[in-house]
Amino acid sequence: MNAPTNIQILKDAKGKPAFVVIPYPEYMSLTKQNAPTIPNAVVNKVINKDMTPIRAWREHLGLTQTEVARRLGISQSAYAQQEAKEPVRKATREKIAEALGIAAEQLAV
Numbered sequence: 001m002n003a004p005t006n007i008q009i010l011k012d013a014k015g016k017p018a019f020v021v022i023p024y025p026e027y028m029s030l031t032k033q034n035a036p037t038i039p040n041a042v043v044n045k046v047i048n049k050d051m052t053p054i055r056a057w058r059e060h061l062g063l064t065q066t067e068v069a070r071r072l073g074i075s076q077s078a079y080a081q082q083e084a085k086e087p088v089r090k091a092t093r094e095k096i097a098e099a100l101g102i103a104a105e106q107l108a109v
Contacts, residue, residue, distance in 0.1 A: 006026075007020060007021065008021040009021075035105070036102070036103040036106045037106075038106050038109055042057055042060045042109065043056075043109055045059065046109045052084065053086075053108070053109040054082070054083045054096055054100075055084075056109070057100055057106070057107065058083065061100060063100070065079050065083065068083075068096070068099050068100065071099040072095060072096065072099050090104075093107050
């Protein structure tokens with residue numbers, strides 16, 4: 001039975017399979033390229049400057065603690081405490097990520 005397929009197998013000079021061509025959306029789902037990324041500058045701050053991911057992202061985005069605290073509806077000092085500790089609770093991480101305009105997964109450096 002020959003069912004139609006969107007996959008192509010390209011063979012080498014000896015007739016052995018060498019490459020597979022698949023539709024782009026399928027490739028994206030296989031490689032998870034749709035997942036949010038973390039800029040090198042953020043990773044660098046976490047690793048080389050020993051910052052928490054929350055602080056590294058805030059600085060990368062050019063935001064002040066006061067601005068992020070305002071977005072969260074808390075005081076600057078309360079936000080500073082959350083930014084300094086690691087790890088933070090999942091619910092807190094999700095709220096901070098939303099305030100920063102990023103996905104919560106991006107805070108997991």
